[in-house]
Amino acid sequence: MVKHILFDFDGTLVDSRALLVKLYNEMAAQHQFRMIRDQDLALLRSLSISERVTRLGVPVLQIPKLVIAGKQLYQDHIRTLHVVPGMKDVVAKLSAQGIRSSILSSNSESNIRTLLKSNRMESSFKEIISAKHLFGKHHSIRKVMKQWGTSPSRMIYVGDELRDIEACQKLGVPIVAVTWGYDSPRLLLSGKPDYVVNSPGELLKTLLTLV
Structure with missing residues (x-):
């Protein structure tokens, strides 16, 4: 789980x-x-x-x-900027279930916190982690796993790029690829992610079956 x-x-x-x-x-x-x-x-x-x-x-x-x-x-x-329509609801419903998610991004922590605060989403996230490696995100994911003392099977990553998929596969971390982001659905599928979702509603349904 x-x-x-x-x-x-x-x-x-x-x-x-x-x-x-x-x-x-x-x-x-x-x-x-x-x-x-x-x-x-x-x-x-x-x-x-x-x-x-x-x-x-x-x-x-x-x-x-x-x-x-x-x-x-x-x-x-x-x-x-605006939160992707439906994603605020996804995060809120996960939080209501007692699930406090975290963010791992190559963007800066200050940028992320500013946007979360303006959308009243700060309390839904446990941590904001700024990844230092643009082409080696697995290093940041590995560091997070070590800090949390968790195994790959006890976590899941939600991302929109092929590099997210490749980083997770290097560590054995399951990933849900979302098709509304930067990379096309075909490019995402070429990386063979564990799950592919086409809407925030589908994402929430998938995550709730895993936690």
Whole structure:
């Protein structure tokens, strides 16, 4: 039986895709990278992060600096973001069942707390954990498991990207992949997640069968 639920933040709990495209394009104009056009979005959703980076011509060595700059710009716009419709209800119902979930994200803790507070969702989460490894999320998940003293089978991850699936599979942690986030359903399915859900209602039903 699952005792711990780890949620990803951007794309899973919060609809931030449009903002991140806007912020990327601002930095792309500054650094002369390829811009993201509306007609590019469907294709980019079907590519892994490394494939997107290659297609957009972003030098890999510059990614850490761009991530830091992006988080700062994100903070300036955070009050324009909205929780994915239905996800506040999912978290509230899990909390009502005595299940206090946690968030593990490559976004900053301050950004996450600001949005949770503005949506009155802070009390529903046990911890907010900022992942330090953009391409190695399994390191952060392993650290959380060690801190909690739990085994892979006693926790489950909820995320929207192929890299989430790959990170969980390295550790044997079950994962629920949600299709409304950054990666396309086809890309998610290519990673063979344990569960795939197409709506917050379906997610809640799945999680309640596991806890």
